[in-house]
Amino acid sequence: MDSIHDLGGMNGFGPVKPERDEPVFHEDWEGSVLGLQRSILYLGLWNIDVFRYAQERIRPIDYLLWSYYERWTHTLIATALEKGLFSEEEFRSGISDVGTATTSLIPLTVRDASKAYIRGNFEREGISEPRFCVGDVVITKELHVSGHTRLPRYARDKLGTIIALRGRHTFPDAVVNHGEEDPQWLYTVEFEGCEVWGEGVDSTISNLVDAFEPYLSRPEYE
Amino acid sequence: MRRSCYLFAYGDLWGCAAVIAVYDVFYLVQLIKVRIMSDSEHHHHSHEEGSTLTDIQKRVKALESILISKGLVERAAIDQIIEHFEHKVGPHVGARVVARAWVDQDFKQALLMDATQAINHQSDFPEVGQHLIAIENSDSLHNVVVCTLCSCYPWDVLGLPPVWYKSAPYRSRIVSDPRSVLRDFGVELSESKKIRVWDSTAETRYLVIPQRPVGSETMPESELAKLVTRDSMIGTGFASSLAGNKDHG
Numbered sequence: 278m279d280s281i282h283d284l285g286g287m288n289g290f291g292p293v294k295p296e297r298d299e300p301v302f303h304e305d306w307e308g309s310v311l312g313l314q315r316s317i318l319y320l321g322l323w324n325i326d327v328f329r330y331a332q333e334r335i336r337p338i339d340y341l342l343w344s345y346y347e348r349w350t351h352t353l354i355a356t357a358l359e360k361g362l363f364s365e366e367e368f369r370s371g372i373s374d375v376g377t378a379t380t381s382l383i384p385l386t387v388r389d390a391s392k393a394y395i396r397g398n399f400e401r402e403g404i405s406e407p408r409f410c411v412g413d414v415v416i417t418k419e420l421h422v423s424g425h426t427r428l429p430r431y432a433r434d435k436l437g438t439i440i441a442l443r444g445r446h447t448f449p450d451a452v453v454n455h456g457e458e459d460p461q462w463l464y465t466v467e468f469e470g471c472e473v474w475g476e477g478v479d480s481t482i483s484n485l486v487d488a489f490e491p492y493l494s495r496p497e498y499e
Numbered sequence: 500m501r502r503s504c505y506l507f508a509y510g511d512l513w514g515c516a517a518v519i520a521v522y523d524v525f526y527l528v529q530l531i532k533v534r535i536m537s538d539s540e541h542h543h544h545s546h547e548e549g550s551t552l553t554d555i556q557k558r559v560k561a562l563e564s565i566l567i568s569k570g571l572v573e574r575a576a577i578d579q580i581i582e583h584f585e586h587k588v589g590p591h592v593g594a595r596v597v598a599r600a601w602v603d604q605d606f607k608q609a610l611l612m613d614a615t616q617a618i619n620h621q622s623d624f625p626e627v628g629q630h631l632i633a634i635e636n637s638d639s640l641h642n643v644v645v646c647t648l649c650s651c652y653p654w655d656v657l658g659l660p661p662v663w664y665k666s667a668p669y670r671s672r673i674v675s676d677p678r679s680v681l682r683d684f685g686v687e688l689s690e691s692k693k694i695r696v697w698d699s700t701a702e703t704r705y706l707v708i709p710q711r712p713v714g715s716e717t718m719p720e721s722e723l724a725k726l727v728t729r730d731s732m733i734g735t736g737f738a739s740s741l742a743g744n745k746d747h748g
Contacts, residue, residue, distance in 0.1 A: 429647050
């Protein structure tokens with residue numbers, strides 16, 4: 278969806294202000310949120326793409342006002358309620374209602390805690406051949422979907438060159454919008470700065486995105 | 500709204516504009532009031548309950564409580580995850596990887612081919628997850644990494660991202676004007692140097708291999724690792740120079 282999370286190329290946010298000797302967490306509750314996020318993803322009722330899409334649906338004004346871990350907190354609770362991980366009543370009271378249907382989930386025990394922080398593998402075997410090869414010139418699609426997508430606005434309808442093939446990965450758009458992995462070939466595409474940002478831009482810069490095959494097509498002149 | 504339409508029906512455009520302006524101010528005042536009220540509410544509760552928990556802390560506690568109460572997560576598991584990200588992983592992991600790439604050409608080639616495999620084949624490095632990609636800086640090329648859509652970052656080798664990496668100023672501007680953003684970090688690149696801005700839009704994760712500082716040729720790997728800063732592995736900095744903080748570009 279085309280909302281505030283898709284920040285690339287916007288102006289007006291001011292300078293970047295790095296914090297000297299920044300702690301990992303500024304407050305204890307931030308660590309708790311991280312621990313809870315990893316734990317909930319381990320349960321497997323929804324995945325990282327669904328979590329990202331939930332953040333994209335935060336009201337733009339809140340998205341900008343809330344801190345990172347505030348966004349996570351609100352999103353985790355909203356998604357847990359939406360997916361029935363627990364009920365409103367349970368969340369309010371803190372007491373488990375034995376009747377709710379989360380019993381099929383394998384709980385996260387301390388013995389398996391490390392599984393909650395090792396990154397998963399998103400590559401999937403398959404028989405399909407990649408449509409493009411390294412060196413091919415491609416054009417990204419002008420996509421405006423109301424659901425989830427990973428093609429940023431600034432990289433749409435732009436000519437670029439494939440510089441790497443990254444394997445066949447689960448397709449976030451399908452995971453969120455259709456509830457299926459629908460694996461797709463993933464490429465790194467490089468765009469010259471002037472193709473993306475127009476005239477007058479620094480000619481020494483280029484932009485690279487990782488783009489799934491359905492985001493790409495061959496330019497018409499080919 | 501009904502009032503402004505009513506006025507509009509009478510053709511009183513100025514009145515209409517004025518009403519809208521008044522409504523805007525009214526809305527703004529309400530917003531400020533809500534914030535002040537919620538602040539004073541917290542204050543009030545903290546007196547009443549002898550607790551200093553803020554609203555967000557209460558929500559986090561409530562989330563934790565219900566998950567534990569439902570038997571979905573053990574508290575000790577949550578603690579172990581926090582411990583892992585607070586103390587076990589961090590830029591020191593990536594720094595060791597970079598230092599080895601500087602001294603061991605075979606390892607560097609393997610790293611550039613498939614960083615996950617290369618690191619996991621080294622018995623003295625912690626295990627890292629899939630799809631890690633190493634990109635190398637040179638005299639003519641500088642690489643910098645961002646996630647414009649969220650906050651994707653190579654946790655396994657750099658730990659959790661700093662606040663600025665996840666913030667709107669960095670995510671919005673690094674893609675269109677990297678040189679000026681790098682200046683926010685005190686980094687000045689020569690005008691002829693090419694800059695590649697890598698946007699982590701999938702489950703691939705990028706680790707920049709910064710240039711090895713001049714004069715470090717005789718240093719052992721363990722000493723070299725101390726020169727590799729977090730920012731140099733994101734591309735918003737250089738490895739520490741031996742002559743203090745003098746950057747090269």
